[in-house]
Amino acid sequence: MAIPIQRVTFDRTLLLVMPAALFMMLLFIYPFLYGLLLSLNPPEGDWLDNYQKFFTTDNLWPTIWTTLRLAVPVTLINVGLALPIAFKMRVHTRYQRWITTILVVPVSLGTVLIAEGMLTYFGPKGWLVQTIQFLHLYEGSIRLTHNFWGVLISLVISGFPFCFLLILSYITGIDPALARAAATLGAGRADQFRQIYLPLLAPGLAICFCLAFVQSFSVFPSAVLLGAPAGPTRVISIAAYEAAFEQYDYSLASAIAMIMGFVQLLIVAAVLGLRNLFYRGPAMGGKG
Amino acid sequence: MNNDFKELRLDGVTRRFNAGGKASFNAVSGLTLTIKQGEFIALLGPSGCGKSTALNLIAGLLPLSEGGIWLDDERIDALPPEKRGFGMVFQNYALFPHMSVMRNIDFGLRMRRTPAAEIATRVANVLKLVQLVGQENKLPGQLSGGQQQRVAIARAIVIEPPLVLMDEPLSNLDAKLRLETRSEIRRIHRELGSTTIYVTHDQEEAMSLADRILVMIDGVVQQIATPEEIYSQPANLAVASFMGYRNMLELAVERQDGERVTLAGPDVRITGTRKLPLTNGHACIAMRPEEMVVGDGPDGANTFSVHIDGVEYCGRDSLLDVTTGAGFRMHVRTNQRFAAGETVRVHVPVERVLVYPPA
Numbered sequence: 001m002a003i004p005i006q007r008v009t010f011d012r013t014l015l016l017v018m019p020a021a022l023f024m025m026l027l028f029i030y031p032f033l034y035g036l037l038l039s040l041n042p043p044e045g046d047w048l049d050n051y052q053k054f055f056t057t058d059n060l061w062p063t064i065w066t067t068l069r070l071a072v073p074v075t076l077i078n079v080g081l082a083l084p085i086a087f088k089m090r091v092h093t094r095y096q097r098w099i100t101t102i103l104v105v106p107v108s109l110g111t112v113l114i115a116e117g118m119l120t121y122f123g124p125k126g127w128l129v130q131t132i133q134f135l136h137l138y139e140g141s142i143r144l145t146h147n148f149w150g151v152l153i154s155l156v157i158s159g160f161p162f163c164f165l166l167i168l169s170y171i172t173g174i175d176p177a178l179a180r181a182a183a184t185l186g187a188g189r190a191d192q193f194r195q196i197y198l199p200l201l202a203p204g205l206a207i208c209f210c211l212a213f214v215q216s217f218s219v220f221p222s223a224v225l226l227g228a229p230a231g232p233t234r235v236i237s238i239a240a241y242e243a244a245f246e247q248y249d250y251s252l253a254s255a256i257a258m259i260m261g262f263v264q265l266l267i268v269a270a271v272l273g274l275r276n277l278f279y280r281g282p283a284m285g286g287k288g
Numbered sequence: 289m290n291n292d293f294k295e296l297r298l299d300g301v302t303r304r305f306n307a308g309g310k311a312s313f314n315a316v317s318g319l320t321l322t323i324k325q326g327e328f329i330a331l332l333g334p335s336g337c338g339k340s341t342a343l344n345l346i347a348g349l350l351p352l353s354e355g356g357i358w359l360d361d362e363r364i365d366a367l368p369p370e371k372r373g374f375g376m377v378f379q380n381y382a383l384f385p386h387m388s389v390m391r392n393i394d395f396g397l398r399m400r401r402t403p404a405a406e407i408a409t410r411v412a413n414v415l416k417l418v419q420l421v422g423q424e425n426k427l428p429g430q431l432s433g434g435q436q437q438r439v440a441i442a443r444a445i446v447i448e449p450p451l452v453l454m455d456e457p458l459s460n461l462d463a464k465l466r467l468e469t470r471s472e473i474r475r476i477h478r479e480l481g482s483t484t485i486y487v488t489h490d491q492e493e494a495m496s497l498a499d500r501i502l503v504m505i506d507g508v509v510q511q512i513a514t515p516e517e518i519y520s521q522p523a524n525l526a527v528a529s530f531m532g533y534r535n536m537l538e539l540a541v542e543r544q545d546g547e548r549v550t551l552a553g554p555d556v557r558i559t560g561t562r563k564l565p566l567t568n569g570h571a572c573i574a575m576r577p578e579e580m581v582v583g584d585g586p587d588g589a590n591t592f593s594v595h596i597d598g599v600e601y602c603g604r605d606s607l608l609d610v611t612t613g614a615g616f617r618m619h620v621r622t623n624q625r626f627a628a629g630e631t632v633r634v635h636v637p638v639e640r641v642l643v644y645p646p647a
Contacts, residue, residue, distance in 0.1 A: 180349050
């Protein structure tokens with residue numbers, strides 16, 4: 001009896017992807033292409049004029065560094081803080097739920113609300129500065145708002161819960177039997193973390209870093225409200241905003257947005273490239 | 289941790305868990321056992337009986353609530369697992385998914401800062417022992433279940449631990465592989481002479497591997513004895529039930545003559561051997577289906593008529609579901625062919641009827 005040959009046919013369930021694909025087209029690809037074309041069509045001059053202008057104007061191109069100087073430390077602090085805390089929270093304890101809730105609450109606050117609160121509490125007459133001075137912990141003048149530190153703190157407050165939740169979910173996905181097995185083989189706590197948890201977490205940490213970085217690189221409201229938008233925290237999104245809504249040069253604003261996207265893409269690509277050096281598979285040690 | 293010890297002593301090892309609120313239950317209570325070097329001990333019991341908990345207590349993965357663990361004169365129950373240095377094989381293997389077979393196996397040696405040259409020879413030897421030569425550079429995910437299991441065993445024994453702990457290591461393998469790996473484990477134990485504690489719920493596995501079996505039910509040790517004794521002389525009704533004495537009848541005691549007890553029901557009269565003192569006028573008999581014989585016994589002893597309700601074909605023999613006239617349900621294993629609906633005479637030898645006080 002002849003065995004019927006199975007032919008690979010078009011799987012019609014693939015059509016279910018269509019609505020999402022359409023959504024992406026409308027909300028992401030179309031605005032992106034629109035912005036790209038707009039940026040290449042300056043009101044006057046050559047098609048690359050906007051980009052030339054960005055990299056030759058003294059209050060435009062340094063915004064890349066200003067933003068990176070803010071976004072990279074913020075991302076490192078968020079990931080670096082979230083990792084040990086999430087690691088501690090991986091085992092179920094009586095307090096785990098409470099601590100997790102408290103840590104996650106800021107995610108529900110808007111950036112503007114955080115800025116408002118910080119202006120009150122971290123300002124020159126706020127309770128934090130007053131307490132420090134009352135206790136004579138630090139005698140010099142303390143400024144935590146309307147400068148670099150204000151923006152940094154607010155980005156940590158709003159970005160930390162996000163990193164924490166993401167890393168917590170990665171950590172709880174690692175089979176605890178692996179650490180126990182390592183322990184029976186002679187690995188102390190430090191070795192269990194270094195040899196088992198860290199390598200298995202590395203790909204997740206890379207993803208977390210990328211998301212947190214993109215989030216803080218596009219900082220806008222807190223840079224205006226808590227920073228010094230004319231100087232030290234004149235981030236790239238402020239430059240784009242000024243071009244669009246103060247000079248009404250949509251074409252230049254689009255070019256700045258494109259450059260902003262490109263820098264983000266560069267960093268993300270570099271981090272994801274590093275991620276490929278690590279094992280990326282199920283974090284389980286055998287048959288479940 | 290010294291490798292040549294004389295004995296490992298568990299003394300009243302107890303572990304309590306919270307059962308919500310102030311309630312607690314003992315997962316393991318009062319486990320006392322002395323294991324000599326080189327012995328193979330099986331912890332046998334139904335699932336949820338506390339045998340894995342007991343193993344984790346010995347490994348140091350769980351703290352004891354009461355009791356002590358001693359390796360000769362050294363008390364070790366307060367030591368963390370990494371200081372005890374017992375090799376453990378986990379039920380789901382717990383291989384490090386990001387490390388090659390080689391790195392998995394030499395992990396324990398690297399943690400002990402063993403010189404590289406020694407690591408190389410020891411790993412090479414153990415790879416030969418578990419027959420995984422040539423697989424060193426694969427990741428665990430690229431191996432079959434049986435190979436993964438052998439990596440897990442290799443990883444535990446390469447550190448030459450004083451004690452090897454195995455937590456149902458064969459339960460994830462298919463029937464054929466399970467038999468093969470079982471022989472492997474026996475061979476490895478014979479070659480290395482390592483002291484082993486082996487947790488299983490499979491009585492056949494326990495009997496084929498162990499020098500001594502410890503039967504545990506509901507966290508309490510029921511019997512510690514050789515496989516033969518556990519099989520033929522269970523200490524109590526619970527062990528008998530777990531060891532395959534499926535036919536259990538509660539009957540009135542008619543006559544007691546030393547260990548020999550005769551019990552009677554509406555249509556059966558059975559004489560058996562008493563295992564424990566009987567108090568009230570009732571007793572429970574336990575008989576294995578495979579020790580019931582179709583046909584009349586000598587002088588008609590322990591013989592009765594049964595009606596066949598169903599026949600379960602098992603290949604070499606069949607299992608008959610039968611009832612006596614008064615409605616006692618029993619199982620009889622036979623290699624003769626019968627059909628449901630027939631009535632047959634069965635008997636059981638007096639020495640194979642065990643009599644216990646009712647539960």
